[in-house]
Amino acid sequence: MTHWTDIGSLEDIPVRGARVVRTAAGCIAVFRTSADEVYALDDTCPHKGGPLSEGIVHGASVTCPLHNRVFAFATGEAQGADPEVVATYPARIEAGRILLDLAALKARSAA
Numbered sequence: 001m002t003h004w005t006d007i008g009s010l011e012d013i014p015v016r017g018a019r020v021v022r023t024a025a026g027c028i029a030v031f032r033t034s035a036d037e038v039y040a041l042d043d044t045c046p047h048k049g050g051p052l053s054e055g056i057v058h059g060a061s062v063t064c065p066l067h068n069r070v071f072a073f074a075t076g077e078a079q080g081a082d083p084e085v086v087a088t089y090p091a092r093i094e095a096g097r098i099l100l101d102l103a104a105l106k107a108r109s110a111a
Contacts, residue, residue, distance in 0.1 A: 006099055015032060017032055018054075020053045045064040060072060089102075
């Protein structure tokens with residue numbers, strides 16, 4: 001079951017930037033690409049715990065600010081030899097507003 005939640009305007013996030021959404025189950029980083037697409041990932045890098053929201057956004061990826069690991073927005077998978085993955089969450093833009101499907105987050109925290 002989808003549960004879309006409005007978290008703010010697209011304009012609230014700078015182009016190639018991020019904002020953090022704090023939830024009871026943890027922080028989610030919401031990214032805006034140069035093409036005005038939005039993606040949501042866990043904010044914590046699985047390798048060294050770096051805040052991905054403070055990383056460098058390029059194309060459809062973000063680079064962790066602590067150790068330069070690159071994560072794909074669409075899959076959460078790290079590029080390179082190490083098979084690290086961060087959780088991704090459905091996000092979309094509707095009438096200039098960013099919507100997140102928090103049902104996915106609730107399902108993860110219930111497991």
